[in-house]
Amino acid sequence: MSEALGRLEQIVDHEREHECEGIGAKRLCVRPVSVAVLPTRFGDFHIMAFWNNRDGKEHVAILRGDVVGREDVPIRMHSECLTGDALGSLRCDCRDQLEASLRKVGALDCGAVLYLRQEGRGIGLINKVRAYALQDRGLDTVEANRALGFRDDERDYAIAAHMIFSLGIGSVRVMTNNPDKMKQLQDLGVRVTGRIPHVMPPNAYNRFYLETKASRSGHFIDFSGRAHLPEQAEPVVVEGMPEP
Amino acid sequence: MNTVFPLDPHPGVLVVGAGVAGLACARDLAHRGIPVTLLDRGRGVGGRCATRRIEGQPVDHGVAFLHGSDPAFLDAVRSVPGATILEGWPSRIEGTGTPCQPDAFAPGERRVAYAEGVTAFPKMMAAGLDVRLVTTVVGMRPEGALWRLDLAGGGTARARVVVLALATEETLAVVDGLPPGDLELEGARHLLRMVAASVPCLTVIAGYPPDAPAPAWDVAFPETSSILKDVVHDSAKRPDPKWTVLVMQAAARWSRQHAGEPVEAWTQGLLSETARLYGEWAAHPAWTQVRHWQFGRTESGNELAGPLVVGGAGGRTLGIAGEVFAEGGGVEAAWTSGRLLAVRLAERTTG
Numbered sequence: 049m050s051e052a053l054g055r056l057e058q059i060v061d062h063e064r065e066h067e068c069e070g071i072g073a074k075r076l077c078v079r080p081v082s083v084a085v086l087p088t089r090f091g092d093f094h095i096m097a098f099w100n101n102r103d104g105k106e107h108v109a110i111l112r113g114d115v116v117g118r119e120d121v122p123i124r125m126h127s128e129c130l131t132g133d134a135l136g137s138l139r140c141d142c143r144d145q146l147e148a149s150l151r152k153v154g155a156l157d158c159g160a161v162l163y164l165r166q167e168g169r170g171i172g173l174i175n176k177v178r179a180y181a182l183q184d185r186g187l188d189t190v191e192a193n194r195a196l197g198f199r200d201d202e203r204d205y206a207i208a209a210h211m212i213f214s215l216g217i218g219s220v221r222v223m224t225n226n227p228d229k230m231k232q233l234q235d236l237g238v239r240v241t242g243r244i245p246h247v248m249p250p251n252a253y254n255r256f257y258l259e260t261k262a263s264r265s266g267h268f269i270d271f272s273g274r275a276h277l278p279e280q281a282e283p284v285v286v287e288g289m290p291e292p
Numbered sequence: 293m294n295t296v297f298p299l300d301p302h303p304g305v306l307v308v309g310a311g312v313a314g315l316a317c318a319r320d321l322a323h324r325g326i327p328v329t330l331l332d333r334g335r336g337v338g339g340r341c342a343t344r345r346i347e348g349q350p351v352d353h354g355v356a357f358l359h360g361s362d363p364a365f366l367d368a369v370r371s372v373p374g375a376t377i378l379e380g381w382p383s384r385i386e387g388t389g390t391p392c393q394p395d396a397f398a399p400g401e402r403r404v405a406y407a408e409g410v411t412a413f414p415k416m417m418a419a420g421l422d423v424r425l426v427t428t429v430v431g432m433r434p435e436g437a438l439w440r441l442d443l444a445g446g447g448t449a450r451a452r453v454v455v456l457a458l459a460t461e462e463t464l465a466v467v468d469g470l471p472p473g474d475l476e477l478e479g480a481r482h483l484l485r486m487v488a489a490s491v492p493c494l495t496v497i498a499g500y501p502p503d504a505p506a507p508a509w510d511v512a513f514p515e516t517s518s519i520l521k522d523v524v525h526d527s528a529k530r531p532d533p534k535w536t537v538l539v540m541q542a543a544a545r546w547s548r549q550h551a552g553e554p555v556e557a558w559t560q561g562l563l564s565e566t567a568r569l570y571g572e573w574a575a576h577p578a579w580t581q582v583r584h585w586q587f588g589r590t591e592s593g594n595e596l597a598g599p600l601v602v603g604g605a606g607g608r609t610l611g612i613a614g615e616v617f618a619e620g621g622g623v624e625a626a627w628t629s630g631r632l633l634a635v636r637l638a639e640r641t642t643g
Binding site for chain 1: 475476478480483486487593594596597598599600601602603617
């Protein structure tokens with residue numbers, strides 16, 4: 049067993065009975081429950097699964113190298129998107145963003161992708177599909193989308209911050225194009241020492257970002273005329289694009 | 293024009309539907325100093341939080357008990373003056389079938405009933421509010437910067453802000469009757485079509501003499517019945533019941549299949565099934581009453597995240613609340629959606 053895995057197992061063991069009063073306005077608490085080796089096509093990782101005090105969603109941290117007690121650890125927060133991550137949907141850029149982050153972290157000696165299991169916009173996959181159905185008809189108004197629910201970012205930040213604390217990470221550098229994410233984590237008590245722009249390599253599915261401008265509503269329209277929504281709560285940046 | 297209110301147009305908000313969503317919205321608006329009037333076609337407030345008095349004995353024939361986890365909701369539920377609160381009711385559960393609200397017995401969820409009947413809760417919320425009962429809205433249309441409501445019997449009422457707090461299907465029928473509007477209205481219309489999926493519930497109230505073998509449970513959720521969703525031992529909530537009362541609520545599919553039949557036929561169907569499951573005595577009540585809930589409840593997982601607000605010309609505003617307009621469904625969601633809607637309407641009113 050590697051030294052890194054041994055230290056992660058110690059954390060699981062040590063946190064076995066952890067249940068704090070929670071962090072953030074929603075008082076979220078997570079607890080690492082199990083850890084194992086996870087070889088992937090993007091590199092070799094450890095995967096740590098977390099329990100939480102609010103629902104049955106099992107959040108995970110995908111860890112590269114020995115992060116315990118380390119400073120300036122590169123981290124990426126990724127919000128679950130079944131249609132993009134697993135099915136390769138072209139309505140969003142989640143798959144590209146997830147792959148880019150795993151590839152990048154997989155090439156480092158130390159880093160983490162925090163995979164937050166909060167599906168889509170609002171309270172579930174059904175409402176995400178409803179939002180797409182309204183979009184298909186050109187009826188995706190601000191009001192309708194509000195009723196369908198936007199992603200509860202505040203919740204994602206609280207879970208991510210608690211995961212960072214559970215892992216004993218000293219300080220982080222956030223992989224993001226949205227500086228607000230750093231501030232949100234800082235407000236929850238995470239030491240943030242820097243930002244790493246999250247830039248994706250161009251491919252057939254995101255090349256339009258290089259050739260088109262954002263529409264009036266702020267969304268990029270792809271070559272087939274479909275709006276790509278910023279599901280990961282940040283602007284997409286493709287290599288060759290100026291930073292926003 | 294034959295207006296039913298002394299002030300035309302109404303200076304504040306007209307809320308159509310005095311169920312828990314409408315009452316929660318109206319109460320919150322009133323607290324903010326906004327004039328509000330509720331219209332309801334029924335003879336009492338509460339909608340599906342419904343209690344009948346049968347020879348003086350209260351019987352809940354819609355919602356059997358309240359449950360929730362939001363501390364504010366639980367505070368409201370427990371602060372009904374003069375009511376005998378049955379904390380933790382039901383505690384004796386028979387069977388492993390799925391409750392109407394699958395989360396009703398989840399960890400962290402609290403359950404409450406009232407010895408006086410479940411309408412104690414909506415009545416408390418309605419106290420001090422301007423509620424017009426037996427007032428049925430038959431039509432709604434925009435009129436300049438106002439909404440105009442046509443009432444059964446020929447009256448009208450007008451206001452800049454109207455809230456629809458009805459079953460989703462009823463709200464959809466009203467919205468479908470509106471002339472084509474801007475994107476916002478059409479988006480709302482389409483969204484309502486997607487979430488209008490209430491299920492019916494045929495309900496039989498059966499009274500048995502006091503010497504009947506009263507069941508040893510509060511609520512039964514039979515796991516093997518395609519006919520019964522649940523049977524509530526209603527008289528277990530009453531301090532000194534004259535009758536042993538069971539409330540039998542039919543499964544959604546069975547309700548759909550039998551709703552068109554004579555009342556006697558489906559009453560017999562529910563009595564026989566209850567007798568098969570819980571004892572022959574249940575087949576022979578001293579009396580029965582029925583209720584056909586056309587929009588009985590919603591399936592969980594269908595809900596939206598919050599209420600809908602649709603703007604129009606000159607500040608004309610339509611708000612929509614109800615149990616599908618907040619996470620989780622049920623009475624707690626209805627209450628939450630009404631309060632959220634009040635906050636959003638107040639934001640608009642004060643700019």
